[in-house]
Amino acid sequence: MTVDKTAVRNAATVILLRDRETDPKILMGQRGATAAFMPNKFVFPGGAVDAGDANIPLAEPMPKICRDRLCEDADPSLAHPLGVACIRELWEETGLVLGKPGTWQIDPPDDWQSYAATGHVPSANALQFVFRAITPPGRPRRFDARFFLLDAGEVSSNLDDFSSACDELSHLQWISLPQARKFDLPFITEVVLAEVAGRVNDARPPANVPFFKNGAEESLFLRLKGRTSDPANE
Template sequence: MTASYPKHSDKSAIRDAATVIVLRDRMTEPRVLMGQRGAKAAFMPNKFVFPGGAVDAGDAAIPLARPMPEGCTARLRDDSETDIAHALAAAAIRELWEETGQVLGQPGDWSDPPPADWDSFAATGHLPDASALQFVFRAITPPGRPRRFDARFFLVDATALASDPDDFSPACDELSHLQWVPLATARHNYDLPFITEVVLAEIEARAHDPAPPASVPFFRNDDESNLFKRLYGARLPD
């Protein structure tokens, strides 16, 4: 898959999305959490992917026990028309829970009743916690695909999970064959989307470095030429 930046006329077809790369045993034998999309899925059928999905309208109002680090939110603001860091963080945590049953949160009670799509997460006794999320990659789905996303990829260490990393029982059925895939062989042994291969190479190169990246790769396309750039973090106004 070649990432792209849309023409102005089809921008409305692109949805903001969050994808989560959970990295386990990073200092010894790094593994990442992946699952397989269904054969009848409209987007990337049969492919092995990271958990993730589109931002929902209500994600911006979800309370976070702690936000993402400021450096990550600054890079999320770079080359973006609006600041949706909070919504992206909430979407990442929600999608991780829905698709894998893994909880990224800390114990706490919700001050208000949670929205319906957060009921089961709240029932675990946790508030979503975005402090361990690191923004590491951004890519836009090329034109001509049945669905298009402006996807931000977030890396999180498995030690930040509040759940058993081997228990996928609460997961929905959107991803099958959930498993911890060895990072060293993932690009060779699984049927992956092209952009997933690119992201895996980026993660493999920095697997032993727990610090957030100083800059984030961004793949975009204007239908005439491919463009790769790096996001360093927009400066806040004085």
């Protein structure tokens, strides 16, 4: 199948936060020099949603408040595959497992075989939707990226063992929040880091989710509050 390189692809990014109460650190890696999108930049684990992500069962979905906000100004059916994409990309790029011990309800697809072999079923309950941004026009790749904050204590594997990771990200490392800005970061990553720094001492979902909506005709900064069935809250 040929991928339309000009299309805006849905994507999921995981901001893994460790030691938030003592010395907060985040997990980042460096993209390759020949990558078409953000070469050499230090980024969070993440990537585009695959067509098959919609068919992967979750032991637990994302919290309702996150799903509601993901559905605002978006296709409601995307909430599930975005959660799955987070877990898949985290496993592929870092070798870390987010899931619950259990047996799969289906035969795991080829790209999930190694994950399933760990004895876990993917679970999105610990993911917290905190940021959304669409890549501005004119870039070689464009993504509608959703950023999810994840407390490292929710990971089911050794936080320092990246031996099962693919080679898409090099120099995987835990970086203290104050040090992170000294790395070669994409602009949007710097913005997200500022948002994360403001949430270190508060594990609750944010009051709303910032959304950089970059379109062909205009760029908007919005706040996603989530859909509600209560007219009094609309």
